[in-house]
Amino acid sequence: MPKVSQKGISMPESPIRKLVPYAEAAKKRGINVIHLNIGQPDIKTPQVALDAVKNHNLEVVEYSRTEGSEEYRTKLAAYYAKYDIHVDANDIIVTTGGSEALSFTIGSITDFGDEIIIPEPFYANYNGFSTAAGVNVVPIISKIDDNFALPPIEEFEKLITEKTKAILICNPGNPTGYLYTPEEIAKLAAIVKKHDIFLIADEVYREFTYDNRSHYSILQEPDLEENAIVVDSVSKRYSMCGARIGCMVSKNKALIKTAIKFAQARLSPPTFAQIASEAALETPQSYFDEVKEEYVGRRELLIHELEKIEGVTIGRPQGAFYCIAQLPIEDSDHFAQWLLNDFSINGETVMVAPAAGFYASEGYGKNQVRIAYVLEKESLKRAVGILKEALKSYKG
Known part of the structure; x- marks a missing residue:
């Protein structure tokens, strides 16, 4: 058979x-x-998002733009600006969930047999996305005894080879809930710049930080424009897991141009979910x-x-x-x-x-x-x- x-x-x-x-x-x-x-x-889910879908006036559910509607991406850029993350609409590709953003990212920066270093434990689907792309995950242990803090940067250095294309973190972390400090982000930024590789941050839980601590994005780190890639999603932020809308964000123009080709192959992100997600940006603090x-x-x-x-x-x-x-x-x-x-x-x-x-x-x-x-x-x-x-x- x-x-x-x-x-x-x-x-x-x-x-x-x-x-x-x-x-x-x-x-x-x-x-x-x-x-x-x-x-x-x-x-x-915020009522404003539900109402936007309920009260739409579409007569034809058309394809949207491959990279997502310009209006939504422009509003996303304004959302990021509130967190001292300065990007424009052209730095954003709207995706079918954060999962597709990760898939586009891995596809755009790796070839078969390349490696991505990830502190573990990590979101289990990172294994799946990497396997599907023929990429090897190189894990580095963070320990419960240290509350899953970033391992010593020297340990990352030992793992970097000519096959290494990126370091991937989730911040705040799934499954640990660990929140990286600005000092830890700076250490990661220094090592990816030194070795000319990417730093990918899955930041879908940005709003949910505790103990009077704030989230620090890799896109806030100075001089990291060419190395930084953020994966984001509306799923957890607005309790809209079923909407399946996310995005990848980077100021690296060559990367975005490459990722758009992957996005074109799947045509466009879902129209109704974009309507809901755009409306959700009006959710009050x-x-x-x-x-x-x-x-x-x-x-x-x-x-x-x-x-x-x-x-x-x-x-x-x-x-x-x-x-x-x-x-x-x-x-x-x-x-x-x-x-x-x-x-x-x-x-x-x-x-x-x-x-x-x-x-x-x-x-x-x-x-x-x-x-x-x-x-x-x-x-x-x-x-x-x-x-x-x-x-x-x-x-x-």
Whole structure:
């Protein structure tokens, strides 16, 4: 029979979605599954975005421009200016989610067999995008004992070869919630300039930073115009995950010209989602203030409850809405599946994301899980209570 590609066989499964069949089976048995596994906020989408789609006056849903509508890109540039990020519409390509922005970026800067250095644990789909492009991820470990801070810059230096094309970070981080300092960004900027490679920053959680800390973008770093690429998305910012609108941003003209060719191959980003995303830019600051306050409350509750469980170590997130918890178990994949197949309390169980899938290094994260605190506090507290009892019962 015909065979699938080796590249397809090598594509990693999503650690977030691979357990879905077990969760669906649990629900069919009447079990309520509390989802701690996926970053789907329960925060309401801004009404202004919903109304823009509801009240549109289109008679034909036409293709938009390949790079996204000029009006939307111009408004995006104005949005970035509020954060001291100075770009214009021509520095922006609107994409079908941040995922496509990453895909265009990797396609534009790498050839088969090239390498990208990524601090791990990292957003699991970085592995998938790289595999699809025939690019090798070169991981560099950040540790829970250091709260996942940037590894020493000397360790990056050891990994750079003639095949290295970029360093990729997520800031604030998924799955760790780590927020890079301006000093750490400056160190990364210095090394990419020294070796004439790119610095890619996935900045989709920019608005969600805590403890009186602010986000510092690589596009704010001086003299990094030719090296800096930002990947962004409306998914988390406006709780619009299903809109699938993102963008890539860079002042490197040759890069943007190249990425547009990839964008032309998929024709255009979705029209209705651009309408919603453009309208979402009118969302008042009060919306973000309230959302941030809610996430801070959820973070504090989650950490407080997890710290009550013997043998659990938690990385303290400074942004986004995830944390990594190290559990007194050996195999979080098995534990997560067991939770869905064999354990419940009062008809409820929890679904977590095994953390091994957020690492590229073999054997790391086996006793860790990622928890997304995107549920209201009562559900979070109940979920951690179930997790506590499950760890008592679990035999491994």
